[in-house]
Amino acid sequence: MTYWWLSVCLLLGSAAHAQLPYQAQMPGGIKVLTTNTPEAVEAASVSLELYNQQGKDIYMYCLKRVNSARMQVVAGLKYYLDVETFRCIEEEIYLQRDNAQTFLCKFELLQVPWQNISRLLKGQCGEPIPVVGQITPVAAKDSLVQSVAKFAVNQYNVYPGNDYTYGMVQVLAAKKQLISGHKYYLDVWMAECLKQRVTETIPCTTNVSAQEFACFFVVWLKPGELGGVEFLDSTCIPFGINLGTGLSRLRSA
Missing domain, CATH: 3.10.450.10 (Nuclear Transport Factor 2; Chain: A,)
Incomplete structure (x- = not known):
């Protein structure tokens, strides 16, 4: 009898706890x-x-x-x-x-x-939230954008047959696209300098008389892959007074 009452009390207690407000x-x-x-x-x-x-x-x-x-x-x-x-x-x-x-x-x-x-x-x-395939603007002064731009300039400079190498003056505009990583589209203001003045420790130094260019670069960052970065495309044209026209020509090229 005592055990029967104990079992009932335990069941009632469990039910009451489950229904607590x-x-x-x-x-x-x-x-x-x-x-x-x-x-x-x-x-x-x-x-x-x-x-x-x-x-x-x-x-x-x-x-x-x-x-x-x-x-x-x-x-x-x-x-x-x-x-x-x-x-x-x-x-x-x-x-x-x-x-x-x-x-x-x-x-x-x-x-x-x-x-x-x-x-x-x-x-x-x-x-x-980025949408796969969508191209969105990104701040030109962003630290990652600056690093990607420097990488693009270095890759452009290794092309053979040039008497000059080029230094980055400024990133003018940047966009990125989410696609198995991020693809960056960069408008970069560049100026030329003599190759013999450039070493690993002495960067390209531009001057007022240097020829200037508007360049369009495409760089693909692929996290998780060996290398992780690929230089896809580049187009550079000399520009004069109308920089905007030069960049428009680049994007339509």
């Missing part, structure tokens, strides 16, 4: 949520709504998918979310275009359901 759950570690569950999608939607309320233009971030979701019981429910979004206006929330740029947003959301409280603790939507 939010405010009675024990705080603790972070739980990973399945991204397509109603709880994860609802938390992402609430985060986006609160984030959009802080915006000052007609454009909003609209939910495309939840990439990752975690939840922690604190003084309420705290969500950590990585969300893929796209830009839209209010009238087009459900009309996402196939070619729309997508953006990755990170949120920390605190909800206290029994008090009807939702508070966005942290929210940030970053640069557009």
Whole structure:
């Protein structure tokens, strides 16, 4: 008889614990949520709504998918979310275009359901997520762009039959394309210098009278492969007063 009552008490205790309301759950570690569950999608939607309320233009971030979701019981429910979004206006929330740029947003959301409280603790939507094959502008002064440009100039200088070698004056414009790594398209302002003045320790020095060129280079960075970088194409033409015309000719060549 005593054992029978003990078993009943244990079963009742387990059932009661499984049905504890939010405010009675024990705080603790972070739980990973399945991204397509109603709880994860609802938390992402609430985060986006609160984030959009802080915006000052007609454009909003609209939910495309939840990439990752975690939840922690604190003084309420705290969500950590990585969300893929796209830009839209209010009238087009459900009309996402196939070619729309997508953006990755990170949120920390605190909800206290029994008090009807939702508070966005942290929210940030970053640069557009690269699309395979899409060519996007990149800052000419970016350190990686500068390194790629120097590599391109060095490769151009090893071509045989030139009486001159060339030094980079400035990267004028840069674009990159996501394609099994990154392919860079560079517009570079170059000037010539005498080959005999150039060594491994003495770089090419240009002067006012040096012939100047507008060059267009294509370089492919392939992480994970032996070598990892390939010089694909180059075109250089002398330019005078109208640099813009020279670069236009390069791109159409």
